[in-house]
Amino acid sequence: MEETSSHSEQLRLHGQKITKQRLGILAVLEAAATPLTAQDIHLRLNLDQFPISLSTVYRNLDRMLAEELIVKQGFYNDKCQYAIKRSEHEHSLICLACRKVVTIDECPLEQFSRDLGRREGFEITEHHMELYGYCRECIRKEGIVNHAPKNP
Amino acid sequence: MEETSSHSEQLRLHGQKITKQRLGILAVLEAAATPLTAQDIHLRLNLDQFPISLSTVYRNLDRMLAEELIVKQGFYNDKCQYAIKRSEHEHSLICLACRKVVTIDECPLEQFSRDLGRREGFEITEHHMELYGYCRECIRKEGIVNHAPKNP
DNA sequence: ATATAAATGCGAATGATTTGCATTTGCATT
DNA sequence: AATGCAAATGCAAATCATTCGCATTTATAT
Numbered sequence: 001m002e003e004t005s006s007h008s009e010q011l012r013l014h015g016q017k018i019t020k021q022r023l024g025i026l027a028v029l030e031a032a033a034t035p036l037t038a039q040d041i042h043l044r045l046n047l048d049q050f051p052i053s054l055s056t057v058y059r060n061l062d063r064m065l066a067e068e069l070i071v072k073q074g075f076y077n078d079k080c081q082y083a084i085k086r087s088e089h090e091h092s093l094i095c096l097a098c099r100k101v102v103t104i105d106e107c108p109l110e111q112f113s114r115d116l117g118r119r120e121g122f123e124i125t126e127h128h129m130e131l132y133g134y135c136r137e138c139i140r141k142e143g144i145v146n147h148a149p150k151n152p
Numbered sequence: 153m154e155e156t157s158s159h160s161e162q163l164r165l166h167g168q169k170i171t172k173q174r175l176g177i178l179a180v181l182e183a184a185a186t187p188l189t190a191q192d193i194h195l196r197l198n199l200d201q202f203p204i205s206l207s208t209v210y211r212n213l214d215r216m217l218a219e220e221l222i223v224k225q226g227f228y229n230d231k232c233q234y235a236i237k238r239s240e241h242e243h244s245l246i247c248l249a250c251r252k253v254v255t256i257d258e259c260p261l262e263q264f265s266r267d268l269g270r271r272e273g274f275e276i277t278e279h280h281m282e283l284y285g286y287c288r289e290c291i292r293k294e295g296i297v298n299h300a301p302k303n304p
Numbered sequence: 305a306t307a308t309a310a311a312t313g314c315g316a317a318t319g320a321t322t323t324g325c326a327t328t329t330g331c332a333t334t
Numbered sequence: 335a336a337t338g339c340a341a342a343t344g345c346a347a348a349t350c351a352t353t354c355g356c357a358t359t360t361a362t363a364t
Contacts, residue, residue, distance in 0.1 A: 017310060017361050039351080053313045058352060060311090078232065078321090079351065093274060102272055112260040113283060120254055121288035122245060129281040131265060136273035169330055169341065190321080205344045210321060212342090230352085231320065 014067040021052050025060055026069070026084070034099040035073040035081035073101070073130075093131045097138035104131075166219040173204050177212055178221070178236070186251040187225040187233035225253070225282075245283045249290035256283075 007026040008018050016022065024045050029036065036044075038061055042054045061082055064070045071085045073092060086103060093102040109127055117124040159178040160170050168174065176197050181188065188196075190209045197204045213234055216222045223237045225244060238255060245254040261279055269276040 019311065019361075021312075037351090051313095054351095055314080055353075056312055062353095080230065093268065093272060093276070095274070096277070102274075104268065108260055108264040109281070109283075116245065116256065116283065117285060120245060122247070122254075122283075122285040123291055124245070124283050124285035125248070126285075127281065127283040129261070129279065131261075131268065131274075131276055131279040133269060133274040133276035133278075139275055171330075171342065173343075203344095206320095207322075207345080208343055214322095 010069055014069070016063065016067070020050075021056050022060055022064075024048075024050050024052060025057060025064070029070060029082065029084045032083070034101055035083040037079045037081050039079075041082075091129045091131070093133065095135040095138055096132050097134055097142060100135055102135075162221055166221070168215065168219070172202070173208050174212055174216075176200075176202050176204060177209060177216070181222060181234060181236045184235070186253055187235040189231045189233050191231075193234075243281045243283070245285065247287040247290055248284050249286055249294060252287055254287075 007023055007030075010026075011018050011022055025041055028041050028044050032040075038054065038057045041061075042052065042057045045052045045057075061070065061080075065072065065082070068085060070082050071090070073081050073083045083101070087105075089107060091104040091107060093104055094100070107129075109129060113124050113127060116122070159175055159182075162178075163170050163174055177193055180193050180196050184192075190206065190213055193213075194204065194206045194209045197209075213222065213232075217224065217234070220237060222234050223242075225233050225235050235253070241259060243256040243259060245256055246252070259281075261281060265276050265279060268274070
């Protein structure tokens with residue numbers, strides 16, 4: 001749980017009060033290797049001797065989402081998953097075995113998106129893209145070779 | 153409500169019984185211009201004098217998803233939305249105003265995905281991509297110019 | 305130190321999805 | 335066409351994530 005001062009700044013910038021709960025949520029998301037659900041966050045904070053109510057978690061996730069401090073991520077789950085927003089426009093590569101997320105810097109869709117918009121008569125304002133597979137470690141550890149992924 | 157015989161074939165192929173309810177669900181999805189929720193489907197069938205229970209809709213959507221007769225679609229909604237699967241690999245361009253869906257044939261991610269996998273040491277098995285914007289008609293009708301989309 | 309709006313916690317409400325179980329139905333077999 | 339049986343259905347109850355109302359607490363500007 002570091003990074004606290006920069007989180008405080010962010011909150012202040014967005015006109016939100018700086019509370020233990022908000023800093024806690026941001027710290028947990030910051031430390032997480034994978035996107036988390038509201039319940040994941042609630043559980044981790046409470047395990048850390050950091051009592052917080054589940055509805056406070058939900059309320060703050062909504063607010064932080066609106067303020068774009070965090071993003072929703074994860075196609076594979078019917079529950080919403082959240083992660084710290086690390087850059088303006090980002091895409092992910094996600095390991096289907098360990099759920100690790102690699103953030104992809106470049107975006108191959110800018111040009112494509114412009115062309116497609118012109119062709120279809122659309123004003124395209126944004127896109128979502130996520131890639132899925134198995135990371136080096138999981139391939140080695142679990143001998144994964146040719147998994148067909150289940151139910152997106 | 154046509155296309156019934158081809159639906160029957162599909163069901164038979166997947167070892168599912170051919171029931172009025174299943175054919176109804178597939179017919180509704182076939183006729184829909186946009187992805188539908190379970191409740192949308194339930195409502196439409198009942199309006200069509202086609203009584204069906206909501207749990208039957210849910211059960212069949214799950215089954216059809218597993219058999220890959222249909223796909224889940226739609227980032228913008230916390231409820232699941234379903235659509236007929238029209239081809240092996242498909243992407244969508246979705247109008248944020250009228251929800252119309254245009255299916256995109258080509259995929260700009262094949263090469264990108266191979267390169268990225270090599271670079272990151274991932275075995276990439278699949279990806280998701282959806283584009284969002286405003287269609288010609290909605291731009292004209294509603295004078296949409298520069299909408300920033302809300303909460304993905 | 306004080307006032308006050310914003311944030312929190314709690315429990316109850318909501319809404320989507322799932323499940324248990326009795327009944328019905330598709331379909332293979334006589 | 336009649337029979338048997340597993341699979342499918344309908345219904346109501348259960349579950350699970352998420353939201354809401356309201357009384358209490360807290361961060362911050364004064």
